[in-house]
Amino acid sequence: MRAFTVHTGLVAPMDRANVDTDMIIPKQFLKSIKRSGFGPNLFDELRYLDEGQPGQDCANRPLNPEFPLNWPRYEGASVLLARENFGCGSSREHAPWALDDYGFRAIIAPSYADIFFNNCFKNGLLPIVFEENIVDDLFKEAEIAEGYELIVDLPRQVVVKPSGEELPFEIDEFRKHCLLEGLDEIGLTLKETDAIRGYESQREKTCPWLFHAIK
Amino acid sequence: MAGKTLYDKLWDAHLVKQREDGSALIYIDRHILHEVTSPQAFEGLRLAGRKPWRLDVNVATPDHNISTDSAERAAGVDAIPDETSRIQVKTLDENCDYFGIREFKMNEMGQGIVHVMGPELGASLPGMTVVCGDSHTATHGAFACLAHGIGTSEVEHVLATQCLVTQKMKNMLIRVDGTLGPGVTAKDVVLAIIGEIGTAGGTGYAIEFAGQVFRDMSIEGRMTVCNMAIEAGARVGMVAVDDKSIDYFKGRRFAPTGEMWDQAVEYWRTLQSDDDAVFDATVELDGSAIVPQVSWGTSPEMVAPVTGSIPRPEDETDPTKRQGIERALKYMGLVGGSPISDIPVDRVFIGSCTNSRIEDLRAAAAVAKGRKVANSVKQVLVVPGSQMVKAQAESEGLDKIFIAAGMDWREPGCSMCLAMNADRLGAGEHCASTSNRNFEGRQGNGGRTHLVSPAMAAAAAIAGHITDVRTLD
Numbered sequence: 096m097r098a099f100t101v102h103t104g105l106v107a108p109m110d111r112a113n114v115d116t117d118m119i120i121p122k123q124f125l126k127s128i129k130r131s132g133f134g135p136n137l138f139d140e141l142r143y144l145d146e147g148q149p150g151q152d153c154a155n156r157p158l159n160p161e162f163p164l165n166w167p168r169y170e171g172a173s174v175l176l177a178r179e180n181f182g183c184g185s186s187r188e189h190a191p192w193a194l195d196d197y198g199f200r201a202i203i204a205p206s207y208a209d210i211f212f213n214n215c216f217k218n219g220l221l222p223i224v225f226e227e228n229i230v231d232d233l234f235k236e237a238e239i240a241e242g243y244e245l246i247v248d249l250p251r252q253v254v255v256k257p258s259g260e261e262l263p264f265e266i267d268e269f270r271k272h273c274l275l276e277g278l279d280e281i282g283l284t285l286k287e288t289d290a291i292r293g294y295e296s297q298r299e300k301t302c303p304w305l306f307h308a309i310k
Numbered sequence: 311m312a313g314k315t316l317y318d319k320l321w322d323a324h325l326v327k328q329r330e331d332g333s334a335l336i337y338i339d340r341h342i343l344h345e346v347t348s349p350q351a352f353e354g355l356r357l358a359g360r361k362p363w364r365l366d367v368n369v370a371t372p373d374h375n376i377s378t379d380s381a382e383r384a385a386g387v388d389a390i391p392d393e394t395s396r397i398q399v400k401t402l403d404e405n406c407d408y409f410g411i412r413e414f415k416m417n418e419m420g421q422g423i424v425h426v427m428g429p430e431l432g433a434s435l436p437g438m439t440v441v442c443g444d445s446h447t448a449t450h451g452a453f454a455c456l457a458h459g460i461g462t463s464e465v466e467h468v469l470a471t472q473c474l475v476t477q478k479m480k481n482m483l484i485r486v487d488g489t490l491g492p493g494v495t496a497k498d499v500v501l502a503i504i505g506e507i508g509t510a511g512g513t514g515y516a517i518e519f520a521g522q523v524f525r526d527m528s529i530e531g532r533m534t535v536c537n538m539a540i541e542a543g544a545r546v547g548m549v550a551v552d553d554k555s556i557d558y559f560k561g562r563r564f565a566p567t568g569e570m571w572d573q574a575v576e577y578w579r580t581l582q583s584d585d586d587a588v589f590d591a592t593v594e595l596d597g598s599a600i601v602p603q604v605s606w607g608t609s610p611e612m613v614a615p616v617t618g619s620i621p622r623p624e625d626e627t628d629p630t631k632r633q634g635i636e637r638a639l640k641y642m643g644l645v646g647g648s649p650i651s652d653i654p655v656d657r658v659f660i661g662s663c664t665n666s667r668i669e670d671l672r673a674a675a676a677v678a679k680g681r682k683v684a685n686s687v688k689q690v691l692v693v694p695g696s697q698m699v700k701a702q703a704e705s706e707g708l709d710k711i712f713i714a715a716g717m718d719w720r721e722p723g724c725s726m727c728l729a730m731n732a733d734r735l736g737a738g739e740h741c742a743s744t745s746n747r748n749f750e751g752r753q754g755n756g757g758r759t760h761l762v763s764p765a766m767a768a769a770a771a772i773a774g775h776i777t778d779v780r781t782l783d
Contacts, residue, residue: 111637112630113509113609117749122730126375126394128349128401130462146755149394178630180510183543184749186445186459187347209513209545210445210459217463267477269333280463281360284471287327287335291363291473294326294337302437304566304574305339308366309412309433 097219098277102200102247104173106237108163109138114177115184116211120193124149133189134196138164168241176233177204181222182211191218201247203254205230216270219277221247223254223264249275313584315481316550317516320456320581324439326473335473339438340455342424343370343411343465345402346730347443351466352405362409363472369433370406370413372399373423375730378693378720387416395731420563422696422722425449425537425663429529430698432562436551436578441468446663446746448539451548452532453555454581456516458545479546480590482515483583486523488598493780495673496531497665497744497763499523499595500538501603505613507593512544515591518583519549523597529558530669537664538746541610550582604650604776605748605761607638612748614650616766616778622646641750642758643738651776653760656739658683658690658771659753660764661720662727665744666695668702670764674744675708677768677779683716684774690717691733693725717771729754742770 124136126149135153140146142164144157158165164172175194181204182190191214194202201221215222225233236256237243246255249271253261273280284291299306314322326335348370355361362368375395377383382391387403390396399416406413414420420431425446428434434450434457441447445459460474468474484503504511517539524532532549539547549555556575559565566574601615612635614620623639623646626632639646644653660666660674671694683690692712694700700722703709709719726733727745729752735741737756744767748759760776769779 112634115609115747115749117728117747117752121751121755122728125346125730126392126398128353128398130350130353140751140755180513180543183509184445184540184747186443186447186461188350188443188461188463191461206510206513208510208543210461210540214461214463217461267333268331269329269475272331280475281358281467281470284335284467284473284475287471287473290327290335291337291471295472298337302574302577304435304570305438306366307566307570308340309369309564310366 096217096277096279099200099219099221099249099274101249102173103244104200105169105171106174106176106233106243106245107169107172108234108237109175109177110234112178113180113183116182116187116190117184119182119190120187121147123147125187125189130192131196133193134198137193137197138162171198173198173200174245174247175199175202176230176237177202179205181207183208186210188214188217191215191220195220203230203233216274219274221249221274223247225262225264229262312588313586315583315587315589316454316518316548316581317456317479317481317546320437320439321478323437324456333475333477336439336476338441338468338472338474339367340434340440341368341468342428342433342440342442343368344374344424344444345372345398346374347462348405348465349398349401350462351469352409354466355469360470362411362469365410367472368411370402370411371421371424371427372402372416374724374728376416376723377731378723378725378733380721383417383721419697422698423663423666423724426666426695426699429533430562430696432559432565435559435565435574436555437581441474445540446537448545448547449533449537449663451536451539451546452529453558454548454551456546459540479516480514482512482517482544482591482593483589484517484519484593485521486519486595486597487521488523488596489526490523490597490600493765494600494602495763495765496527496534498600498603499597500535501605501610501613501761502595502600504538504542504610505603506595507542509541509609509611510543512539512542515544516546516548517542517544519547521597524549525552528669529554530667533667534664538610541746551578602763602766602779604766605759606642606644606650606653607635608641608748608750609638610746610748610761612638613761616650616776619649620644620646651778653776654740655742655770655775656688657735657741658687658767659726659741659743659745660767661691661693661695661725662745663695664746665764666693666699668699670744671699671703671708674764674768675711677765677772677782678715678717679711681715681772683771686774687771690771691720691726692717693720694722696722726753728752742767742776
């Protein structure tokens with residue numbers, strides 16, 4: 096996994112609550128058997144005026160002029176500013192894959208859906224939670240100041256505004272460690288092989304039917 | 311010391327290791343795989359030269375993007391017309407063959423929507439931890455499994471280690487007492503709950519559903535409720551074990567037998583919250599007051615009783631919510647203040663992991679029997695949840711009732727719930743749907759979904775608009 100340490104990036108707004116995973120990456124693109132290439136179809140139904148198909152070249156599709164990510168001022172944005180319950184809906188990891196492939200490295204919102212939140216960390220994408228009033232302020236500032244950038248400093252757990260003001264955020268210790276080091280979680284868990292085997296032998300004694308399974 | 315909740319007990323029984331940094335390793339008893347969220351996980355295993363930790367805990371089946379058309383299905387995997395779908399289904403077949411995972415293939419008896427086939431085969435059993443790369447995995451909580459959806463990286467992690475790195479959730483109790491009125495179903499109960507607590511109301515919680523209404527409910531009804539825990543924001547929804555749960559599993563294909571069955575039953579009977587268990591949050595609803603529910607907007611919390619009307623944005627004081635209502639009404643082509651029962655219906659979908667089990671089909675058939683689909687309705691899809699449900703329904707003659715009423719009887723799969731195959735809505739079309747999500751474009755680009763129970767969906771098909779099944783002519 097790609098490590099995340101300090102990232103400075105242009106902020107783009109996604110000003111609606113309950114953005115669901117179907118909105119982030121519509122179902123027709125889930126047929127891919129790859130992890131990459133979802134970027135051009137991120138927010139497909141909001142971003143384009145026609146209906147997108149997998150494998151299509153998106154370069155010539157009609158863009159929705161009302162969708163902020165299509166505005167020149169947000170080109171190259173890598174920090175997404177969002178509203179409450181971002182990423183609700185399905186467990187599709189294609190949602191963080193699409194955000195990542197588009198170029199986003201961090202998301203800022205008042206709250207996220209659980210599965211989406213968890214999936215982000217597996218892909219080096221940092222979802223940050225701030226109180227609603229802080230998010231509100233960021234929306235206002237990002238709208239007023241063209242080229243509004245934030246510094247996301249994971250080691251110090253702060254987001255630094257252009258004014259120099261620092262906004263501290265919380266992050267779970269294990270997730271922070273994995274992100275900073277870009278760690279392979281499977282490799283980490285496999286170091287616990289003895290504990291897992293020990294659990295299995297205990298469990299087989301009390302619940303043997305769990306070890307007579309699918310054939 | 312306070313007693314334990316059902317969730318606490320399941321957590322403790324599966325805890326391999328609690329780490330100092332707050333994360334924990336949890337052992338996974340059953341892993342269900344399908345074609346959409348597994349290919350990248352299998353690829354990851356191959357690239358790293360890893361093998362599945364255990365083979366016998368995994369079970370796979372294609373469901374999300376396979377055709378429900380009889381002729382297309384009969385032609386087999388190689389004849390799937392859409393190339394990307396064909397590749398995905400073939401990739402699942404190849405991966406399961408390569409790694410040695412038991413797969414119920416597309417046209418094999420046992421195949422079905424993951425959350426329908428798992429319980430009916432006894433592949434998921436009370437007290438298990440069950441995961442699947444699908445957010446509706448909470449379905450299996452209906453019989454006290456700790457079951458939830460996972461992402462593809464976690465699918466790979468579970469395949470490789472049999473464990474999940476996770477954190478303990480908080481406990482929420484949703485108690486619904488009283489008795490449901492005639493024509494009011496499990497679907498109406500869960501929609502009413504989501505309407506009450508909202509789509510983020512359960513975020514961070516494992517929900518236990520308790521009270522008279524759930525005690526009276528069948529296991530299939532409980533599955534419908536737990537299935538939609540995720541629409542209330544909770545990854546996990548559960549109901550405690552009782553005689554019904556135990557009876558449900560007796561004789562199922564992968565259920566234990568003989569002495570091991572007795573041993574399992576003894577353990578399963580402990581799977582309930584202690585009387586003095588403490589919950590972090592409690593929500594109570596009166597079951598007797600619930601009437602059939604209909605979603606009018608683009609989020610499952612946007613529901614109203616069929617006897618009610620569509621909300622007016624101007625009545626909402628919170629600006630973000632008002633904006634949400636305005637946007638939803640614009641997308642849905644509806645006007646605030648108009649009666650729910652005036653909503654026209656172009657298509658009807660009866661199916662999905664929420665409502666495609668035999669009881670759901672019986673309920674829809676009871677309404678369809680001797681009636682005809684309204685001329686204004688373009689299509690009514692009835693999609694059984696599994697090959698076993700299909701066979702059972704046909705043995706009861708339900709297929710003939712649907713066909714006589716002018717409905718399409720299809721092959722098992724996820725179908726129009728998420729429109730990954732050819733079953734989808736056209737732009738602007740309204741659909742009475744027994745599925746679980748009414749997001750924008752969910753059932754087809756520009757499609758407009760109204761979530762309802764199977765009986766309500768059948769009633770809408772007959773009337774040509776949303777109508778109260780309790781007063782259908």
